[in-house]
Amino acid sequence: MSAPSCLNPKACCTSGLIAALLSFAATPVFSDGHAPALGAGATVSAPAMPGRLLASNCFQCHATNGVGGFDRLAGLGANEIMEEMLEKRAKSKAKIMSVHALGYSREQLEQLSAYLASVRTNAARPSSR
Amino acid sequence: MNREYLNRRHFLSLCLAGGAMLLPPLLRGDDDNNGDGSNVNFALAQTGITNRKVVVVGGGMAGATVAKYLRLWGGSGLEVTLVEKDPAYVSNIMSNLVLSGGRTLSSLNYSHASLTSKYGVQVRNGTVVAIDAQARTLTLADGTSLPYDRLVLAPGIRFDDAYGLTQADYESAFPHAWHAGPQTQTLRDQITAMQSGDTFVMTIPAKPYRCPPGPYERACLVADYLKTSGKSGCKVVVLDENPAIQAEPHNFNLAFTQTHAGIIDYRPGVSGIKVDKTTRAVSFTQGGAQQALTAKVINVIPPQRAGTVVDLAGANNSGGGRWAGVDVLSYASTAVPNIHIIGDASATTQPKAGHVANQEAKVCADAIVRAFLGQQPDPAPVTNSACYSPITNSTASWLTVVYQYDGNSKTMVPSGAGVVEAASISSKNFSQMNTWFNTLMADSFA
Known part of the structure; x- marks a missing residue:
């Protein structure tokens, strides 16, 4: 789906749900680009790369290695x-994310x-969902 | 990615087919929908570093984060020992909500257990009594000697005896509660004991102090509590040694003049504060005029300085001996070799605040890992501040800023849009504040 991804779930998830209700599209349910939450015990690894220290500025709000928080970033494409x-x-x-996008x-x-x-994950998604 | 989306799509179609509307948190509009990462394991990097020892003193926001990231980025051959005097960390962030009844003190406890179980950090309960920078060892009160290749000091702040009050006063009848813990509960009890017509006086020290928006946030929450608990005619008088509101000036001005109008009496540019413990009179000078008022609750936020371990190391070479001068490429002391100082104890252009301390810790950890690999620190580090401040028990404001390294001044300077505050005070901000707080704490402690 070409719709833009969204870092604010409240603003975007309604449209995602509507899209899902209207059609079982062959594209992801979530037009907002969210990746599902990781399950307990998942192991996440990432190589040392030049962007690591820069990316760590995201972790306070998007969790260590970007695995959660406001939006899961790990697993999204660059x-x-x-x-x-x-x-x-x-x-x-x-907007907080606008200030951050302008800051780099x-x-x-x-x-x-x-x-x-x-960032790579080697464990299953939560089974309860 | 594809499999993830397929799973989610499959789940949704099952829900719809069965008529069940057990929507996942994402679709409930819950901001805290992705978990905070605390239940995820992170693989330690394989760096080839062996037999290197780092000792971290202080298990708060900065110390916990640096211990975690030294292991995460340095690998299992980088041995990290965290020395902390308390069995758990009590978060200063959110502790003003304890005063207004919005949170319990026990909800702010963070243990260091995950640092050990997930990352292999060795936690030592103890107090540092000596540092030998030549021999690179530190000594604990129980006599234990710990050798180090690098020492990271993250002690936070301590408080001056000020305005006629001593440490013993702070710990009894005049709590500052600027270090969350027993004093927070004492102050809460004093506030709940207030009756209609009583006055609460708070004083704010000249900058720099811990958490620039914190005092203004506290004034708002105390006012909100007094208003909503039916105590009529109460006043919250704020005596600020600074010439103006130090953070989120637009929103706090709005909060003082509209949201909490008639309760908060904000007085900037105050000097000569003096507390008479017996009469409970607070005297001060404002605009050249000497004034005095008496109050049921006197909440002095005293002037601050780096924790004692910084003095012990001889690293308190900034701000007239109050703070530790550091090179912000690595947070290395500008006074003592092989010692780094992060968080509120260091003197930088960044605010003394937990979110910033977390990022300083990552810059420091990265620089130490690079040093052990024979490399120089990142020449262009970036840090950021983001901080939500409750204005009432259900609304909040925020501020945020990204800092870039400036090679000319050798300091961190605001970049892009600069320091920005929320366009308005809202309940949505309050909800997002909880996601921010939970995720920040997990990034630091889990």
Whole structure:
């Protein structure tokens, strides 16, 4: 689906649900680009890369290695994250993510996106969902 | 990715087919929908580092985070010992909500157990009594000697005797409650004992102090409690040594003049504060005029300085001996080799706050790992602050800023949009505040 991803679940999940109700589309249910939560005991690994320290600025709100919090970032593609950040830059400055997107150079955003995309998980999703 | 989405799609279709609307948290509009990462295991990096020892002193926001990330990024051959005097950390963040009855003190306890079980950090309960920077050892009160290759000090702050009050006063009838714990409960009890028409006086020290928005947040929450608990005619007088509100000026001004109008009396530019313990009179000078008022509750937030271990190390070389001067590329002391100081105890251009301390810890951990690999620190580190402040028991504001390293001044400077505060005070911010807090604490302690 080409719809933009969203870092604010409240604003976007309704449209995701409507999309799901309207059609069992061949595209992901979540137009907002969320990856599902990781289950207990999942093991996450990531290589040392230039973007690691930059990306760690995301972890206070998106959890260590980007595995949760406001939105799970780990597992998203580097292009998805990059696109999202560039879109946030163009929006109102009085949003936390807009301020953050504007706070980094484009090269820094590319490095941190590549790092988040490199995070790997080797355990199953939560079984209860 | 594909499998993840398929699973979720399959789940949703099952729900719809069965008519069950047990929607996953994401669809309930719950912000805390992705977990905080505390139940996830993280593999330690394989770096080839062996037999290197780092001792971390202080298990708060900065100390816990640096211990975790030294192991996560340095690997199993980087031995980390965390020395902490208390059995658990009590979060200062959110502790103002204890004063207004919005949270319990026990909900703010964070143990260091996950640092050991998930990352292999060795936690030592103890107090440092000596540091030998030449021999690179520190000594604990029980006589134990701990050798180190690098020492990270994260002791937070301690408080001056000030305005006629001593440490013994703070611990009894005049709690500052600026370090969450027993004093928080004492102050809460004093506030709940207030009756209609009583006055609460708070004093704010000249900057720098821990948590720039914190005092203003506290004034708002005390006012909110007094208003909603039916105590009429109460006043919250704020005596600020600073010339103006130090954080989120627009929203706190709005809170003082509208949300809590008639209760909060904010007085900037105050000097010469003096507390008479017997008469409960607070005298001060404002605009050249000497004034005095008496109060049922006197909440002095005293001037602050780095924890004693910084003095012990001889690293208190900034701010007239109050703080530790550091190189913000690595948080290495500018006074003593092989010692790093992170969090509130260090002197930087960044606010003294838990979220920032967490990021300083990551920059420090990265620099130490690089040093053990024979590399220089990242020459262009970035840090950030993001902080939500409750205005009432159900609404909040926030501020955020990204800092980039400036090679000319060798300091961290706000970049992009600069320091930005929330466009409005809202209940949505309050809800997001809980996601922020839970995730920040898990990134630091789990």
